[in-house]
Amino acid sequence: MLVDKPGGMTSHDVVARARRALSVRKVGHAGTLDPMATGLLILGVGAATRLLGYVGGSGKTYEATVRLGQATVTDDREGDVVTTTSTAGLDDAAVRAAFAAQTGPLQQVPSAVSAVKVDGRRSYDRVRAGEAVELAARSVTVHRLEVRRIDRPSPDLVDVDVTVECTAGTYIRAIARDAGAALGVGGHLTALRRTTSGSFTVAEAGTVEESAAALVAGGGPGFLPLTDAARLLFPERSLTAEEARALGYGQRIPATGAAGTHAAVDPDGRLVALIEDAGRATRVAVGFPPG
Structure with a gap:
């Protein structure tokens, strides 16, 4: 769905x-x-x-709005504002440059109010319990960050509409926070919409x-x-009826030499399994029994 x-x-x-x-x-x-x-x-x-x-x-694609001039405890609009700094001295070129710096391979620190687990507990649970939480940076990649619009709702604030294409695990809130920090005015996310996965x-x-x-x-x-859905995720391997039956019984079938995971589909168009070559044979990585 x-x-x-x-x-x-x-x-x-x-x-x-x-x-x-x-x-x-x-x-x-x-x-x-x-x-x-x-x-x-x-x-x-x-x-x-x-x-x-x-x-x-x-990978994911998002459309987002970042507000510069205010930092919040959650790095988005749902958290309390912790700092306010006028953006009156910021020009559009500086804003664009700060967001351009948030592209490519990044070492990104997730927001403390996130679902990342620390010693078995969600970071946001620890923060809400009054604990100080410092999360380790993680490797993410922002493939594209397009600044679509720069607006000034007041003399001291700047709103920036962006489109972001990135790897899974990238925090758009962290991009807002880090761009604002680089500009010296703070930033947080005010809107986020995922358009592709x-x-x-x-x-x-x-x-x-x-x-x-x-x-x-x-x-x-x-x-x-x-x-x-499986065909969108993996290359397809069309099975004979005999191969489909063998996989259904947990047996191996001859390998094709094609690397990676494949969606194994029977002659009736039913997904039988996700399969991978293992030497001269193909093994079932995930099975999908009938019914």
């Missing part, structure tokens, strides 16, 4: 709503979105939950209820059959 998440809901809220709409317990999501964020959230239902780990690791796009998404109805009907906006 491809869902266009509204603001004000957690990713878990969306999953819970999907479970109610479908009367199914086995529903999961790939790629958490903060409550204030909107846009593409990919859900897996039933056996499709086995694909979610692969979906979550794909790998080959999946928000243009194909619907509300939870629309996507659930499409799944039940076997087609429609917001629903992608399991085999079609």
Whole structure:
């Protein structure tokens, strides 16, 4: 299911709503979105939950608005403002240069109010309990950061609309924070919308209820059959009926010499397994039994 998440809901809220709409317990999501964020959230239902780990690791595209001149405790609009510094002396060229510096390979420190675990507990839980949290930097890559618009809602503030293409695990809040810090005025995120995750796009998404109805009907906006989803993630290997039967029994079939994971599809178009070559044979990495 491809869902266009509204603001004000957690990713878990969306999953819970999907479970109610479908009367199914086995529903999961790939790629958490903060409550204030909107846009593409990919859900897996039933056996499709086995694909979610692969979906979550794909690159993402976001549209965001960054406010310069104020820093917040959460690096977004939901946190208390901790510093205010006039942006009256900033020109557009300096703003563009600060965001240009947030591209390429980065060592990015996640926001302290994030889902990163520290000794088994979420960082945001530790912060809310009054603990001081320092998170380690992590390697991320921002492939493209386009400044679409620079606006000045007041003499002391600058709002910047950006489009960001990045690897999974990149914090757009951290980009806002770090660009603001580089300019000496502070910054935080005021709007965030995810538009793509790998080959999946928000243009194909619907509300939870629309996507659930499409799944039940076997087609429609917001629903992608399991085999079609796997084909977007992996190269396809077409199986003979005999090969499909062998994989179903947990047996190995001859390797093709093609590197990486492949979606193994039987003659009827059903996803049988994700497979990988192991020497002269192909082994099942993830199986998808019929039914």
